Amino acid sequence: MRAARLIRMALLVQSSPGLTAAALARELGVSERTVIRDARALQEAGVPVRSERGRTGGYHLAPGYRTRLTTLRPTEAETLYLSGLPTALRDLGLSDAADMARLKLAATLLPSLRAAAESSARRFHLDAPAWFREPSVPELLPELARAVWGDRTVELAYARPGRDDAPPRTVTRLLEPYGLVLKAGVWYVVGRVPGERTDRDTAWRTYRADRVTALSPAPGAGDAFVRDPSFDLAAHWRAHAAGFARALLRTTVTVRLTGRGLRALPAVADPAGVGEALASATAPDATGRVTLDLPVESLDVAFGQLTGLGADVEVLAPEALRARVREHARALAALYDAEPQDQR
Structure with a gap:
C-alpha cells in the first residue's frame, strides 16, 4: 500500500511540479504529515524530491530528473480506453489502476500536451446511467470483470424473473464471458455456452449482472477458454439489442387509447413494444379511440x-389487469370524493 502511494506521489510531483503538501495530501488521501514522511522516504530511495517555500514553492523534482516509473502495466493501459467512464471504472474495481495510468501518462507528456489533456477532461464527461434511476453496482461485477479479462469459464447462478406475479427462480449456467456492456446504468454480461458453435445464435447469451447471485470457476475449467478472434462485442450488441429488448416483453395487453393517450404512450411504455403496438393499432372508432395490443414485460410493469x-387508456385484456386498474380507479375516486381533512 505504501509503495503504491510513494509511486503516486513521485508521479504527481513530476507531472504537476509545485504541488503543496496540502494538495498532495488531498490527492493521496493522507495527512500532510504523511506527505512529509513520504517525501523523506523518496529522498532516501534516491528520488530527488525537494520542498520549496514561497509563492512558487511546493514540491519539485531536481531539474532534469525524470522518474522511471512511467511504464504502463497492461491493466493500466487497458483502463485508459475506459477513462471517460469514471463510474464504470469504479464499478469494475479499476479506478485505482486508471488513476495510476493517467498519472504515468501525464508524467510523460510535454507541459503543453499535458495542459491539453487536462483541458479536455474538464470539458467532456460521459454520464452513463439513465435519468430518475439510482444506479446500483452489482455485487459480483468485479468478479465478472476479472473472468472477462482472464477468459475464464464460470458457473453462475442467475435469478430469472418469473412471469407476471410469479417469484424469480434461480438457474445455474456455464458461461464463457466475452464482455460486459453498460446500458442506461445497467450492466450486462455477454458470453457463449461452452461447446456450442459460435455461428449459432443460441450459443450466445446475455445476462443482467445484478441478477447474478453466485459466481465460481466452472468445474474442470483450469485453463482459459479460447476466445473467438472474430467476435466483436460492439457489433454483437448492436445486432442483438433490439431482439434482446423485445425478448423481455413476454406478455401482451390489449388497451384502448384516446388520441392524447396514443401520443403519450411512447413516454411510458417500452420503445421495443410501442413500435410493434402501433403497427397493430385499429382505425379510430367513433369517439376517436384506437385499440392495440401492447407487448409488456409483466402485468406488474x-x-x-x-x-x-x-383516463386516456382503458385496459381491455387480460381481465386480471383490467380488474386491478378498476380497483385502483375506485380507490382514487373514493379518496377524492371524500372531504379533505385538515392535517395541520
Missing part, C-alpha cells in the same frame, strides 16, 4: 406504466 395515462 404494465400496471405501473398504464396508470400513468389516467
Whole structure:
C-alpha cells in the first residue's frame, strides 16, 4: 500500500511540479504529515524530491530528473480506453489502476500536451446511467470483470424473473464471458455456452449482472477458454439489442387509447413494444379511440406504466389487469370524493 502511494506521489510531483503538501495530501488521501514522511522516504530511495517555500514553492523534482516509473502495466493501459467512464471504472474495481495510468501518462507528456489533456477532461464527461434511476453496482461485477479479462469459464447462478406475479427462480449456467456492456446504468454480461458453435445464435447469451447471485470457476475449467478472434462485442450488441429488448416483453395487453393517450404512450411504455403496438393499432372508432395490443414485460410493469395515462387508456385484456386498474380507479375516486381533512 505504501509503495503504491510513494509511486503516486513521485508521479504527481513530476507531472504537476509545485504541488503543496496540502494538495498532495488531498490527492493521496493522507495527512500532510504523511506527505512529509513520504517525501523523506523518496529522498532516501534516491528520488530527488525537494520542498520549496514561497509563492512558487511546493514540491519539485531536481531539474532534469525524470522518474522511471512511467511504464504502463497492461491493466493500466487497458483502463485508459475506459477513462471517460469514471463510474464504470469504479464499478469494475479499476479506478485505482486508471488513476495510476493517467498519472504515468501525464508524467510523460510535454507541459503543453499535458495542459491539453487536462483541458479536455474538464470539458467532456460521459454520464452513463439513465435519468430518475439510482444506479446500483452489482455485487459480483468485479468478479465478472476479472473472468472477462482472464477468459475464464464460470458457473453462475442467475435469478430469472418469473412471469407476471410469479417469484424469480434461480438457474445455474456455464458461461464463457466475452464482455460486459453498460446500458442506461445497467450492466450486462455477454458470453457463449461452452461447446456450442459460435455461428449459432443460441450459443450466445446475455445476462443482467445484478441478477447474478453466485459466481465460481466452472468445474474442470483450469485453463482459459479460447476466445473467438472474430467476435466483436460492439457489433454483437448492436445486432442483438433490439431482439434482446423485445425478448423481455413476454406478455401482451390489449388497451384502448384516446388520441392524447396514443401520443403519450411512447413516454411510458417500452420503445421495443410501442413500435410493434402501433403497427397493430385499429382505425379510430367513433369517439376517436384506437385499440392495440401492447407487448409488456409483466402485468406488474404494465400496471405501473398504464396508470400513468389516467383516463386516456382503458385496459381491455387480460381481465386480471383490467380488474386491478378498476380497483385502483375506485380507490382514487373514493379518496377524492371524500372531504379533505385538515392535517395541520
